[in-house]
Amino acid sequence: MxxxxxxxDPDEVARRKAALRDTEDRLRGAxxxxxxxxxxxxxxxxxxxxxxxxxxxxxxxxxxxxxxxxxxLLLAGTVWAVNRPSGTTPVGxxxxxxxxxxxTTPSSPSPSPSTPSASSSAATGRPSTTSVxxxxxxxxxxPPTVPPTAPPTAPPTSGSSPSxxxxxxxxxxxxxxxxxxxxxxxxxxxxxxxxxxxxxAGGKALAALRLAIAPTGGARSGGYAxxxxxxxxxxVTVGDGLITVALSRGLRVTPDGGSDLAIQQIVWTxxxxxxxxxxxxxxxxxxxxxxAPGRSSTATWNRPATPLEVSSVLAPVWIDExxxxxxxxxxxxxVVKGIASTFEASxxxxxxxxxxxxxxxxxxxxxxxxxxxxxxxxxxxxxxxxLVLRVFESSAKDGSVAAEQRVSFTAR
Amino acid sequence: MPSGQLDDAxxxxxxxxxxxxxxxxxxxxxxxxxxxPSHDLPVDPDVAIGELYRAHWHRLVRxxxxxxxxxxxxxxxxxxxxxxxxxxxxxxxxxxxVVGYLHTAVVNGCRSVQRHNVVVDRVNTATAGAADAxxxxxxxxxxxxxxxxxxxxxMMRVLAGLPQRQREVLVLRYYADLSEAQIAAAxxxxxxxxxxxxxxxxxxxxxxxxxxxxx
Numbered sequence: 230m231x232x233x234x235x236x237x238d239p240d241e242v243a244r245r246k247a248a249l250r251d252t253e254d255r256l257r258g259a260x261x262x263x264x265x266x267x268x269x270x271x272x273x274x275x276x277x278x279x280x281x282x283x284x285x286x287x288x289x290x291x292x293x294x295x296x297x298x299x300x301x302l303l304l305a306g307t308v309w310a311v312n313r314p315s316g317t318t319p320v321g322x323x324x325x326x327x328x329x330x331x332x333t334t335p336s337s338p339s340p341s342p343s344t345p346s347a348s349s350s351a352a353t354g355r356p357s358t359t360s361v362x363x364x365x366x367x368x369x370x371x372p373p374t375v376p377p378t379a380p381p382t383a384p385p386t387s388g389s390s391p392s393x394x395x396x397x398x399x400x401x402x403x404x405x406x407x408x409x410x411x412x413x414x415x416x417x418x419x420x421x422x423x424x425x426x427x428x429x430a431g432g433k434a435l436a437a438l439r440l441a442i443a444p445t446g447g448a449r450s451g452g453y454a455x456x457x458x459x460x461x462x463x464x465v466t467v468g469d470g471l472i473t474v475a476l477s478r479g480l481r482v483t484p485d486g487g488s489d490l491a492i493q494q495i496v497w498t499x500x501x502x503x504x505x506x507x508x509x510x511x512x513x514x515x516x517x518x519x520x521a522p523g524r525s526s527t528a529t530w531n532r533p534a535t536p537l538e539v540s541s542v543l544a545p546v547w548i549d550e551x552x553x554x555x556x557x558x559x560x561x562x563x564v565v566k567g568i569a570s571t572f573e574a575s576x577x578x579x580x581x582x583x584x585x586x587x588x589x590x591x592x593x594x595x596x597x598x599x600x601x602x603x604x605x606x607x608x609x610x611x612x613x614x615x616l617v618l619r620v621f622e623s624s625a626k627d628g629s630v631a632a633e634q635r636v637s638f639t640a641r
Numbered sequence: 642m643p644s645g646q647l648d649d650a651x652x653x654x655x656x657x658x659x660x661x662x663x664x665x666x667x668x669x670x671x672x673x674x675x676x677x678p679s680h681d682l683p684v685d686p687d688v689a690i691g692e693l694y695r696a697h698w699h700r701l702v703r704x705x706x707x708x709x710x711x712x713x714x715x716x717x718x719x720x721x722x723x724x725x726x727x728x729x730x731x732x733x734x735x736x737x738x739v740v741g742y743l744h745t746a747v748v749n750g751c752r753s754v755q756r757h758n759v760v761v762d763r764v765n766t767a768t769a770g771a772a773d774a775x776x777x778x779x780x781x782x783x784x785x786x787x788x789x790x791x792x793x794x795x796m797m798r799v800l801a802g803l804p805q806r807q808r809e810v811l812v813l814r815y816y817a818d819l820s821e822a823q824i825a826a827a828x829x830x831x832x833x834x835x836x837x838x839x840x841x842x843x844x845x846x847x848x849x850x851x852x853x854x855x856x
Contacts, residue, residue, distance in 0.1 A: 249840075251848040253815065259796035260816040264703035267712050272720050273694050277687060280727035296750070396687050429690045504687075 235582075240447040240571050270558060274419050277397045278549050278566075283503075316609045393423040396540050398437040399501040402453040403486070406544055406632045407621070413486035414544035415497055416453070416634060418567075419552055430503040434465040434472065437502040441494060456484030456491045460514075465499055471529065472499050472510045479514040480521040488521035493542045507532050536599040545570045545598065545632035546620050552636060559613035559640040569594040571622040571632070581617040611640035682739065686730035689739075690723055696739065698723075700817070701747050707812045708751040710801070718750035744819070744827040748809055755805070799849045800842075806830070807842035814839055 303560040324433035399424075401415040422436040442457035461477040474495055484491045496510045507527040512520050520526040533539050548567040557563055569576045574597035588609050592601030608618075683689045698719065705715035722743050725731055733742055800808055806828070813824045814835075821839075825832045 249843045249847065252843050255792070255796060256800075256811065256843070256846060259793045259800075260707060260812065262793055263797055263818060264707055265704050267706045267715070269699050269702035269712075269716060269719075272698070272716060273691065276690060276694065276720055276723045276727065277703070280686070280690065280724045338654070394688065396690065396691055398687075428685050430685075433685075637801045 237466055238280060271555070274397050274421075274552050274555070275550055278419055281399070282380065294441075337430075356557050391584050393425050394428065395421050396424050396428070396433065397437075398424075398433055398440070399420045400437050400440045401439060401494055401497040401501065403455050403490070404453040404544070407630050408633070410486070413490060415490075415494055415542055416544045417501070417547050417549075419549065430467045430505070431465040434467070434474075434499040434502040435462060437498050438462045438465065438474065441498045454485075456480055456486075457495065465503075467508075468506075470508060472503055472508050474510060474512045476512060476514050476520075479519050479526060479534075483522050488524050490542065491521065492524065492530050493532065496532055499541070500532065534603070539601070540570055540599040542633065543570070543601070543620055544634065546576070546632045546634045548618065548620055548636050551618070551638045553638070555636075555638045557611065557638060557640050559611050562610050563606065563608045563618075563640075565608065565618060565620070566605045567620060567634070568601050569604050569620070569622070570598045572625050574602055574604075575622070576606075577605045577621055578606060579612075579619045579621075579622060581619060582612065582614060587612070587616075613640050617640050682734045682737070684734070685725045689730055689734070690727045693726065693739065693743070694723060702745060704812065704817055705747050705751055707816055708748070709754055710756075714754050715751075718754060719747055722746035722752055738826075741823065741826050744813070744817075744823070745829070748813075748827055751804070758813060785830065795849075796846065801844050803842050803845055806834075807838045807845070810835055810838040811842045813844075 319476045324338055353622045386519075393469040397419045398421075399417055400420045401417050403413055404416055406412045406414050420437075420440055422433075422440055424436045425432045441464060442455040442460070442462070457480070459475070460479065463472060463477055464473075466473040467474075480488065480491065492512065496514055499510055500507060509531050511529045512526060514520055514526045520528075533542060546567065546569050548565065551557055551563065565578065571594065574594040575591060576594055577591045578589060579586050590606060590608075592604050592606040596602035604620075615637065616639065617635055618639045619633060619635050622631045623629065624631040650663065683692065701719045701722070702712070702715050705718045706712055709715050709718070713759055725746055726743060732738055736742075738828070800811065803811070806829075809828060813819045813827060821832045821835045824835045828835070830838075
């Protein structure tokens with residue numbers, strides 16, 4: 230490697246070092262100035278979504294490098310690369326757990342981190358159609374908006390205090406499949422939440438549950454509503470093979486959509502936040518009274534196991550990216566990703582600027598109903614301003630909108 | 642550029658402003674440590690990735706940008722590095738070499754992208770005329786469009802023309818402020834090779850830039 234280096238005496242080394250110092254300084258300055266032109270977009274939610282989404286059909290562009298990184302560290306003699314059991318992969322994370330029960334894609338719920346076959350099949354570079362980007366980028370011609378010394382922009386955080394930290398949690402909201410519909414289903418969104426320190430599975434579940442039953446709006450026409458709003462969750466305990474949720478009270482009347490769907494909202498939310506798969510859930514109320522009319526607070530509950538049953542619980546259309554309230558780059562296309570369970574896997578979308586349709590299209594998910602498949606598409610370059618994205622399914626019968634999800638975000 | 646931000650301190654550094662002072666993890670005692678006992682690191686991958694993200698996301702994207710000259714690709718590569726870290730958090734945590742793993746993953750990811758840049762460039766050329774062409778610019782267009790400073794432009798152009806290893810070493814050394822040992826670990830080469838690549842790279846930069854000579 231360094232065969233062309235001639236042996237030097239110490240003085241000569243010192244002289245050359247001094248001579249190069251100016252070049253070093255200039256290089257440092259040039260690299261720093263050049264790097265400062267880049268204003269990285271926020272991708273924490275995307276990272277967490279993808280990390281938990283193990284049944285996603287997305288091409289893993291980069292797996293060969295991951296394998297190479299592992300191999301390099303293995304050669305370097307590091308410990309972790311040697312005992313890298315696939316079991317330490319967060320099996321059944323928020324989406325992994327949910328989708329492993331429903332997806333008909335061939336991926337197993339706990340794929341090995343890097344397999345030779347994945348390496349070879351992913352060796353196709355980064356096709357633009359399967360980009361994992363959530364946000365458009367800053368073109369190099371655009372002057373830097375962030376000085377090089379600016380602190381990294383935190384992800385959309387709120388409520389950070391010395392006793393808590395902010396984590397993007399999967400939250401299952403209860404809402405109509407489409408505005409005005411009586412049919413209620415669960416919508417998953419990743420939401421930044423303040424979680425009590427030290428962070429525990431129970432703490433995450435409690436934070437997610439509080440968000441789920443006290444929805445604060447979003448762009449959804451028809452909005453979210455939860456029958457549990459007045460049933461304050463007081464604790465979530467994660468034991469061996471059982472999650473126990475304590476509520477301050479039960480429901481006195483059967484809620485819209487039925488007691489079982491209301492219970493499913495709690496079950497999916499805490500299971501996803503705990504991230505250990507479909508652990509049974511017990512929901513207790515003081516005095517072991519009824520959880521809801523006809524539903525015992527000593528029973529255990531779980532999510533349904535078959536795609537058909539799941540489709541009666543989960544909304545047909547979810548949007549994972551962008552998330553509600555996200556700020557993305559104007560002047561660039563937006564890559565949208567989500568999950569759909571629609572007839573013949575067909576997915577339609579519209580981009581609304583103050584109510585007017587500025588872009589629209591359709592795509593297909595990886596599988597059709599009753600399975601749940603991943604979809605992705607790209608809009609045209611965004612104009613700056615507040616925008617709303619609609620992703621929906623039209624009825625094959627009469628063309629009316631059968632299911633819909635919306636997110637509002639800002640292009641800037 | 643505050644040095645040491647990318648050091649493998651095991652526990653992610655707190656960002657400016659102390660926002661992350663809420664971490665349940667005690668701060669690493671020394672930036673120079675390459676291996677930390679795993680009990681100093683968060684167990685929960687979501688927490689760990691959140692902290693790592695806040696401490697290193699911007700810096701790593703910019704590092705990847707310097708190697709790729711393509712922000713979208715740079716973000717993709719770093720995102721993948723974080724996702725891989727999350728998915729293997731249990732075992733990476735055991736080893737304690739967390740930020741080093743991220744570095745290795747990012748550099749390898751950049752190489753993987755570069756290997757296929759021929760294809761990407763062809764696509765870029767085909768779509769270059771479109772006003773709303775996505776910003777997956779090639780090296781040449783990036784430089785032509787964006788580098789206003791003559792000296793900086795010359796410097797970056799020469800850098801881009803260097804062999805891959807030399808470029809990686811120079812960027813890790815003079816942008817990321819990594820030590821020779823850390824660069825050696827990240828690139829899986831010997832410390833001697835790091836020295837030699839750095840030296841040759843610097844010599845090449847100096848040789849092609851007569852105006853950098855001091856009076």
